[in-house]
Amino acid sequence: MPQISNRRYTKTHEQLLLSPLFSVLMGLLVTVLVPVLIFWGPDSLWNPDKAQAWAMMAACAALVVSSLWISRTLSAYPGGRSIGLVLPQVAIVYILAALVPMAFRVEVSRYLLGLSGFLAIIWFQVEIIITEKYRRPKLAVVGLGTASDLLGLPYIDVRELSKPDLEGVRYDAVVADFEHLTPEWERFLARCALDRIAVHNARSVFESVTGRVRINRMSENDIGSLLPSRLYESLKVIFDWVLILASLPVTLVIVGIAAILIKLESPGPVLYTQTRMGRGNLPFKIYKLRSMRFDLAAPAQFAGEDDPRITRVGRVIRKYRIDELPQFFNILKGDMSLIGPRPEQPEFAEYFDQKLPFYIYRHVVKPGITGWAQVRQGYAADVDQTREKIEHDFYYIKHCSLFLDIFILLLTIRTMCTGFGAR
Structure with a gap:
């Protein structure tokens, strides 16, 4: 299932909270600017020596990589929403950020990276908690066939449609079991697509939310996908x-x-x-x-x-x-x-x-x-x-x-x- 879009959120604070650029900039402010001011003072921001410059670049790179990794984890796999995963992910990135310069004999401040990593763990956990309700997909479900299995699942906001009409409500996507549709519902899904509203197969959404693949029946594509490269x-x-x-x-x-x-x-x-x-x-x-x-x-x-x-x-x-x-x-x-x-x-x-x-x-x-x-x-x-x-x-x-x-x-x-x- 693709990542949630921002089209449901029109308020300024909602757009900012869901903006990747805003997230990175705030993260840099908290995890790089604050440690630099603590260790070296404001003069180092304008006239850093070589070691300080390398340390700030390493901290910035570690923050950006951590942000991209955590963002992908949050959206790519079930179970990735746990804030308990932030600590090991950030720790791995910041340890590498300290080891790579050492391998090339580039001097960086391990104290700066250590404090930056600690603040990054706190920052990402706070960000996940604050944005959790905004990142929860809101789905309209055509309750026919296996699509009804989505009702009551965690991490998604699911509303079952009683008739082929969204009734003016904004959804991130419409979900249906494509093998169990009446002509009326098929025409409705076609209209949704024309209105630029995403339409997803219930099976793929079920997999992305639960991390499970149904084994009652397998298609040729499923069997072919069971062969790793x-x-x-x-x-x-x-x-x-x-x-x-x-x-x-x-x-x-x-x-x-x-x-x-x-x-x-x-x-x-x-x-x-x-x-x-x-x-x-x-x-x-x-x-x-x-x-x-x-x-x-x-x-x-x-x-x-x-x-x-x-x-x-x-x-x-x-x-x-x-x-x-x-x-x-x-x-x-x-x-x-x-x-x-x-x-x-x-x-x-x-x-x-x-x-x-x-x-x-x-x-x-x-x-x-x-x-x-x-x-x-x-x-x-x-x-x-x-x-x-x-x-x-x-x-x-x-x-x-x-x-x-x-x-x-x-x-x-x-x-x-x-x-x-x-x-």
Whole structure:
């Protein structure tokens, strides 16, 4: 769904709040001008030395890049509206803004960038809170077919049309299920298009708001879109290796501490392996830190939130996803990726393949340690939740990109901090 236009808002303060230029200028005022005045005084604005000039340019560039990134996140993907994502996004940009000049031996003030980054986090959070009600799309819905599924969804203002007439109300778009329209409604949508009012398919709007792709029926275009490009897959392998190798010193320490605590609490191996289904619907061995009492003969079953088999240490490492860290070895072996649908046990995969249409298509990409379904929904504990989880997986496969992967990593950081969806 395209970004919201400003045509519904005619007041001056509304136009300013939704103006990208105004947002950037105010951001520069708060995050660059204020720190410069604090550190160097007003004279540095007119007669900066070389180091001060480079520092101000780095802070300005970091603010603009952060603004563009956050703006795209807010509009491109469901879940991007959370102010909890501002901190990691801004932190990444400002850390790079400090490291890049160092790589080229250009002197910049890390104190200025640090204060600028801190003020940027505050500025973007305040801006999101203030503009939230203005950025919520207002949609007129033709309540036929699947379009009625949009009623009651969060983040959008939906009004169902009782007759083919907007009655003078301004909407950002009209939404309809194009496969369930009467001639009267078709003529109405044609008039809307002639009046320069956007008309959207209910299916695409549902996907953009919920982050899910319906799996009741697939068209040829849907199936074709489930094939990621070879270039993307190659870049993703490089992306995985770089992140794993960069985080290895910290990861080894965390895994070492967790291994000692697991061994002290209960008998049995620290690591355990389990057969899971990977890309191409082929089995592979997955590695995890043991979070339950050791029972080699235990049957495959869902791990509930209050599962008595989970140990005290296991409850902590599952909550913060520490038990998944040994799967870095699976990634280096080529069985998995950092981002992708979670791999299922063969028994579950066979069962869901019988119950849910197109289930096997989730194996068109490598499984991941974290994924869109995990950060949006958490773990699934029954068939209904698994259906919703697969709808999230299909959204990821249909829209997969490095940008979406980075976004999922940011959501994963939030998930690890909050323990959302842990079982």
